[in-house]
Amino acid sequence: MPKRAKELTATAVERLKADGEKNRRVMVGPSDCAGLHLRLEGGTKSWALRIKVGDKRRDIGLGPYNGKVGMTDEEAGRADGLSLAEARTKARELRRMARETGAVVSPTAAVREAVRAEAQAAFIDAAKAKTFKECADLCVADKRGEWKSAKHELQWMATLKTYAFPKLGPLPVGTIDRGLVLDVLRPIWNTKNETASRLRGRIETILNWAKVNGYRDGDNPAAWKGNLEHSLSKRQKLTRGHHAALPHAKIGTFMAELTQREGVAAKALHFAILCASRSQEVRLAKFDEFDLEAQLWVIPAERMKAGKEHHVPLSEAAVAIVAAQKAVKIKGNDYVFPAPRGGKLSDMSLTAVLKRMDYADLTQHGFRSTFRDWAGETTAFPREVIEHALAHQIADKAEAAYQRGTLFPKRVKLMEEWAKRCSSADAVGGNVVSLKGAA
Structure with missing residues (x-):
């Protein structure tokens, strides 16, 4: 029969010396704790259990020795290390585990796992305490490279600061729910629908960012489909086009009045109408973008809504405006339509011309x-030619690539006919209507 270890008492174990001169192991018994021993190494005393798991024998560390002599049960429970009784309890548990499962988990590994789990839980708690404002700042920083200009970021943050941060800013992002989002959107949804719609999208983006980065769980309460669409009016039912436009039957009369106006802004508006261009495309136009001999204007991608370079065929009337501006070019200012005090025209300058002409209900964009x-x-030009003239994107990329090369000659003819119409007398009258579906 295998030799059984003598069952030592707590006093005997306490008397064992770890002098650092000779390392040794002392089995402490009893039989149901076979393999439990005290390691006396380097002046320290620690517990270990030698046990066979499957076909392999291994030593499992249980932790440092602490006799806990003279301590109350409460004090012993708080003290580090294991007494003899506590070591025997752990040894019995590990031996039972080995018999029933064929495996054991080291107490020190279990402690490490518990510490890791506790740290993870603390991290999650801290993450979910991250405020909506903090997440918004981090989200904007991450997306900064996607935006065309610093102005885009300023617009993003201005909307959030005005409408979202007062209610959502200090709240933990994980607590933002559907009701809170609606509290932000409802006050402006019917009166400032364009702003409210953009705000909703920005809140949705921030909450998506927060979820991906571990700061919140669950569905996005700012999502439109299957969510807010059931609580807020659909946008198209609220705004049937926000750019007032002149009926084309009256364009001749209007242009005759416009050509009588003095000033750079009036010339810029005239040019924008002839080219069916957006305000920013015209106000920021520079002379090096034009080839007047070829009657071509190349607008850089960064100034286009679609982010792609756009080639605009110039009518004779449009060329004449640019040539006249070039003749009076201000030294050091490369803008075709410079502001009176230098630099570029403001984004309200063209609208101001319309107001001075008593067309306050019109917008420059409406002329598109x-x-x-x-x-x-009134013309036989295909839809695709007209859409390209307006720099509208075509959904099918292959079709768009093909048409980009084949439609330009037709666009040249289209813009020349439009210039002729603008300089012609009107045959009939009309009323101001709303722009539908313009970009």
């Missing part, structure tokens, strides 16, 4: 609709 209606209703 005037052009679209005229081209679609």
Whole structure:
């Protein structure tokens, strides 16, 4: 029979010396704790259990020795290390585990796992305490490289600061729910729908960012589909186009009045109408973008809504405006339509011309609709030609690539006919209508 270890008492174990001169192991018994021993190494005393798991024998460390002599049970429970009784309890548990499962988990490994789990839980708690404002700042920092300009970021943050941060900013992002999102959107949804719609999208983006980065769980309460669409009016039912436009039947009379106006802003508006261009494309136009001999204007991608370079065929009338501006070019200012005090025209300068002409209900952008209606209703040019003239994107990329090369000659003819219409007398009158579907 295998030799059984003598069952030592707590006093005997306490008397064992760890002098650092000779390392040794002392089995402490009893039989149901076979393999339990005290390691006396380097002046320290620690517990270990020698046990066979499957076909392999291994030593499992249980932790340092602490006799806990003279301590109360409460004090012993708080003290580090294991007494003899506590070591025997752990040894019995590990031996039972080995018999029943064929495996054991080291107490020190279990402690490490518990510490890791506790740290993870603390991290999760801290993460979920991250505020909406903090997440918004981090989200904006991550997305900064996607935006065309610093102005885009300023617009993003301005909307959030005005409408979202007062209610959502200090709240833990994990607590933002559907009701809170609606509290932000409802006050402006019917009166400032364009702003509210953009705000909703920005809140949705921030909450998606927070979820991906571990700061919140669950569905996005700012999502539109299957969510807010059931609580807020659909946008198209609220705004049937926000750019007032002149009926094309009245464009001749209007342009005759416009050509009588003095000033750079009036010339910029005239040019924008002839080219069916957006305000920013015209106000920031520079002379090096134009080839007047080829009657071509190349707008850089960074100034286009679609982010792609756009080639604009210039009518004779449009070329004449640019040539006249070049003749009076201000030294050091490369803008075709410079502000009176230097630099670029403001984004309200073209609208101001309309107000001075007593057309306060019109917008510069609305003349793109005037052009679209005229081209679609009175000419035989295909839809694709007209859409390209307006720099609208075509959904099918292959089709768009093909048309980009084949439609330009037709666009040249289209823009020349539009210039002729703008300089012609009107046959009939009309009323101001709303722009539908303009970009």
